[in-house]
Amino acid sequence: MKSMGKWGICILLGAAALLLGSCKNSRMEPMEEKESLNEVVQGEEREWVVFAESLEGENEEKACEMAVQSIVRLETEHNGNVYFGSGIIWDGDEERIVIATSGHLLEEGRLLGVIFPGGRETSGELAGICGEKDMAFVTVPVSWLEEAGQKAMVVSLHQRIFDTLDGSSSLLALGCSENGVGDQLRRGTLKEKAWYREEFGADVMILECESQPGMSGGGIFDCYGNLVGMLEGGSGNSTAAFSMETINEGYEEVFGVKRDTEDYK
Numbered sequence: 001m002k003s004m005g006k007w008g009i010c011i012l013l014g015a016a017a018l019l020l021g022s023c024k025n026s027r028m029e030p031m032e033e034k035e036s037l038n039e040v041v042q043g044e045e046r047e048w049v050v051f052a053e054s055l056e057g058e059n060e061e062k063a064c065e066m067a068v069q070s071i072v073r074l075e076t077e078h079n080g081n082v083y084f085g086s087g088i089i090w091d092g093d094e095e096r097i098v099i100a101t102s103g104h105l106l107e108e109g110r111l112l113g114v115i116f117p118g119g120r121e122t123s124g125e126l127a128g129i130c131g132e133k134d135m136a137f138v139t140v141p142v143s144w145l146e147e148a149g150q151k152a153m154v155v156s157l158h159q160r161i162f163d164t165l166d167g168s169s170s171l172l173a174l175g176c177s178e179n180g181v182g183d184q185l186r187r188g189t190l191k192e193k194a195w196y197r198e199e200f201g202a203d204v205m206i207l208e209c210e211s212q213p214g215m216s217g218g219g220i221f222d223c224y225g226n227l228v229g230m231l232e233g234g235s236g237n238s239t240a241a242f243s244m245e246t247i248n249e250g251y252e253e254v255f256g257v258k259r260d261t262e263d264y265k
Contacts (some may be wrong), residue, residue, distance in 0.1 A: 048146050052153050054156050062225065064221075069153040070219060072115060073087070073180075074114055076106060076110060088217070088218070090137070090251065096142060100247050101216075103136040106126055106129060122140055125139050133242070133250050155219065157227060169189065170189065171220055171228065173207065173209055173221075175212070206239070210239070230247055248261065
């Protein structure tokens with residue numbers, strides 16, 4: 001784990017080397033992994049790529065079941081040590097899916113593998129690292145999804161609901177443990193919606209919730225199942241996250257396009 005910033009935010013590198021063993025916490029709430037996306041969501045489907053849709057009303061249990069299907073674990077190697085972190089299935093088309101994650105995980109290590117819910121693993125390819133923001137993107141070909149029988153759920157984005165977030169909004173932070181995918185859950189509330197932090201190269205959201213090594217690059221979700229941010233680091237009971245709007249800016253920087261956050265039902 002690497003500490004950065006004068007208020008003690010820790011960049012959660014995935015960050016514990018795998019050979020040191022997993023981080024355990026009595027407040028960790030494991031989530032059941034599901035093989036079939038059809039059990040979880042009715043969304044727009046493009047064969048092996050499913051686009052999640054916002055729930056009609058807040059439902060924490062269903063939101064968690066949706067969200068965990070959009071989280072992957074990334075493993076990297078640096079100086080002979082293997083590290084792990086989390087990633088979010090951000091976008092997809094007929095050829096590839098795009099995974100957003102924290103830039104420091106891939107700046108300091110070589111990508112070894114991407115592990116999906118259910119445990120299937122592929123190599124993945126680094127598409128780019130943002131110049132200023134601590135953000136990177138990895139792609140996986142849809143042809144691999146088909147060969148492996150692995151569906152991928154792209155996160156739902158909902159601009160209207162995002163715009164109404166405030167201190168009373170219940171939020172869910174999801175990341176990975178050493179041996180799991182999307183199996184670390186923290187509940188939190190929003191403290192600050194936009195606070196510039198030099199170490200992250202952009203405004204960040206500050207949540208009142210704990211986070212653990214390996215959760216960096218994981219998702220922050222509302223109770224409608226929509227992605228609202230990407231976890232970056234934490235100190236004590238404060239966690240920093242890029243908003244979904246900032247992720248979209250990073251996506252445009254690397255790929256030249258943005259997701260339409262107004263395109264929802």
